[in-house]
Amino acid sequence: MNDKVISLLCGVIFSLGLVVSGMTNPSKVIGFLSITHNWDASLIFVMGGAILIFAPFFYFLKSREVSTLGMEIELPSKQEIDKKLVIGSALFGVGWGLVGLCPGPSISALTSPGISGFAMFDPIVIIFLFSMAIGILVNKNLLQKTIHNKN
């Protein structure tokens, strides 16, 4: 097993979790975000279940220096609680609320007709993915410019 096979496998398993929990369906997510009307708490159980599995595992493995495939453990440097964190999260929140799709489910929604409520390779999903990619690139270029200016 190399990291390419593992990556593919992990992507498959991840998306099975999304599909089983109904998270590729924006109307399910909107149900969770609709706090004042017909609230559906399911999303808490999805996040909670995943955290419950990952947290203890991470606690015991975080001090290791290399992974089982001999790769360097890549942990994010301690992130500051700053404007970027709060404004970025708020903008993401607006986008999430507008469509009911976040990055993982938006990709799996391409191929989960009947579950997601979209058609197979639905144009709506494809347009969302293109817009998301543009958003990512805009941020990347802005960030690189600010870092460049600082130096």
Add this chain to the structure above:
Amino acid sequence: MNNFTPYSALLGGIIIGLSIVLYFYTTGRLAGISGIVENAITKKANRISNILFLLGLVLGPLLYCYTKEPLAIALTLPDHSFTITNSYPLVITGGLLVGFGTRLSGGCTSGHGICGIGRLSISSLIATVVFVGVAMITVTILQQFGIYL
């Protein structure tokens, strides 16, 4: 809460957790999807692995469609109690904000919400509270305009 599906939600969450554990255990990387998308687009290092992870996200649902018969009894699929948007301006705006916002803050539902909180990161907890809170306000406002029923 007549659409509440705690069992399938918890099972799905556990499956997602197992994927994140396996990925971290073997590759040493955290499975934050917005970060994987950014790296797949912009970084040469591990590009093929990142693309394969995303390909897996597309293949999984197809696999599920072929094997769901025995699972179908245990798992009730969510019904469409909320209408989803089919307005292109809204979808494009939403996509741009999701892409820009997640990368500005350094994570999305998986990166901050699951991996970050799982690592007991205070900044990820704050990020999650902010994006969930703002998304709830957004949906509530849209409902006032009759966009989500």
